[in-house]
Amino acid sequence: MTEYAKPVPVPDEETAPFWEAARRHELAFQRCDHCGTYAHPPVSFCRGCHNVAEPSFHFAAVNPRGKILNWTVMRDAMVRGFTDDVPWVHALVSFDDQPSLTFTATLVDGVGDRLKLGAPVEMVFKDVSLGVTLPVFKLAQGSPHGSG
Known part of the structure; x- marks a missing residue:
């Protein structure tokens, strides 16, 4: 593999699962455990069900x-x-x-x-x-x- 001379992403705690999936050649976004709505970039509460009391997410294939x-x-x-x-x-x-x-x-x-x-x-x-x-x-x- 040749040297890549362009900027590369620097994952943080919130985006690391997205970039880990990309390394496996898979597309995965944050998904609400309550209503199933996907979000990108990652969010702290769901824009689908607006659950702010108990937000819960996982990264899922898309x-x-x-x-x-x-x-x-x-x-x-x-x-x-x-x-x-x-x-x-x-x-x-x-x-x-x-x-x-x-x-x-x-x-x-x-x-x-x-x-x-x-x-x-x-x-x-x-x-x-x-x-x-x-x-x-x-x-x-x-x-x-x-x-x-």
Whole structure:
């Protein structure tokens, strides 16, 4: 594995389970033990059932498929290490399991004619250095917006 020259996430106590799952190439978000609502980033009380008296959560697997809600084409690296990636696409995605659950990440397919609002995507994982795996999106195979 080559040296990764870009910033990497630094997990804290609240986000460590998310990053541990990513290292296993799994998508897992915080989930309320009372009503089953997923949250990301992690929360201290559930936005679904609003249980503030006895909040209780665990990290649970989420279907990695969703749809593009919006995106930004990055045309300026702004941060050292990203110069060779310009232009790249950063997408906001809602997940099929819970449409109110959103996540932003790089779309590895880049700019192209298949990049459309509502385009189906799936999360995949990119091992960038020893112990660091980043979640990224790719356009789903069989997309109605073109062949994949």
